[in-house]
Amino acid sequence: DPxxxxxxxxxxxxxxxxxxxxxxxxxxxxxxxNWYQQKPGKAPNLLIYGASSLQGGVPSRxxxxxxxxxxxxxxxxxxxxxxxxxxCQQTFSSVFTFGPGTTVDIK
Amino acid sequence: xVQLQESGPGLVKPSETLSLTCTVSxxxxxxxxxxxxxxxxxxxxxWLGRIYNSGSTNYNPSLKxxxxxxxxxxxxxxxxxxxxxxAADTAxxxxxxxxxxxxxxxxxxxVSS
Numbered sequence: 001d002p003x004x005x006x007x008x009x010x011x012x013x014x015x016x017x018x019x020x021x022x023x024x025x026x027x028x029x030x031x032x033x034n035w036y037q038q039k040p041g042k043a044p045n046l047l048i049y050g051a052s053s054l055q056g057g058v059p060s061r062x063x064x065x066x067x068x069x070x071x072x073x074x075x076x077x078x079x080x081x082x083x084x085x086x087x088c089q090q091t092f093s094s095v096f097t098f099g100p101g102t103t104v105d106i107k
Numbered sequence: 108x109v110q111l112q113e114s115g116p117g118l119v120k121p122s123e124t125l126s127l128t129c130t131v132s133x134x135x136x137x138x139x140x141x142x143x144x145x146x147x148x149x150x151x152x153x154w155l156g157r158i159y160n161s162g163s164t165n166y167n168p169s170l171k172x173x174x175x176x177x178x179x180x181x182x183x184x185x186x187x188x189x190x191x192x193x194a195a196d197t198a199x200x201x202x203x204x205x206x207x208x209x210x211x212x213x214x215x216x217x218v219s220s
Binding site: 042044094098 | 213
């Protein structure tokens with residue numbers, strides 16, 4: 001099964017900043033990739049599916065791109081409610097593995 | 108709006124069986140496929156397995172033969188059983204739709220004597 005890595009593991013940013021998080025798969029997965037946001041004590045919330053499709057109700061400042069093994073999640077202008085941990089997940093194989101997460105905190 | 112809710116014991120003794128149920132409301136369980144995921148304190152997300160509305164399953168090989176999932180369409184519920192638990196199985200357990208669009212709030216299961 002593909003193993004997922006993310007970089008950075010954490011980052012500090014300010015409101016209004018453009019933030020980019022990278023996810024890499026150990027083998028090609030096409031565009032079978034989801035992105036989630038998780039806040040403390042809450043379940044993950046799906047942001048992006050199919051590498052670049054925005055889940056309904058998710059603000060348009062979130063976008064995803066990539067295919068094959070390299071993917072990015074971009075927040076165009078960071079808002080106070082965006083401080084959270086972000087996970088990627090591959091849905092290519094029979095076991096849907098997650099990346100280790102990237103924590104975005106306040107600078 | 109589809110909603111999910113996990114239920115089951117919050118404390119399980121070592122070597123015993125962890126049993127959780129996920130109740131689906133606001134939609135038919137037969138319309139989707141389903142998954143269980145867990146998250147240990149301060150750690151990442153571990154995908155445990157999936158179950159289709161037909162009852163067929165795929166499990167994470169890391170759990171070997173300890174895991175069983177089942178579905179009861181008459182009750183709009185699906186379930187997780189994990190045998191021979193140890194402290195390493197202590198985690199928040201989530202049920203979700205296979206697509207990832209719907210999640211339960213999660214339930215903490217602690218393995219301790």
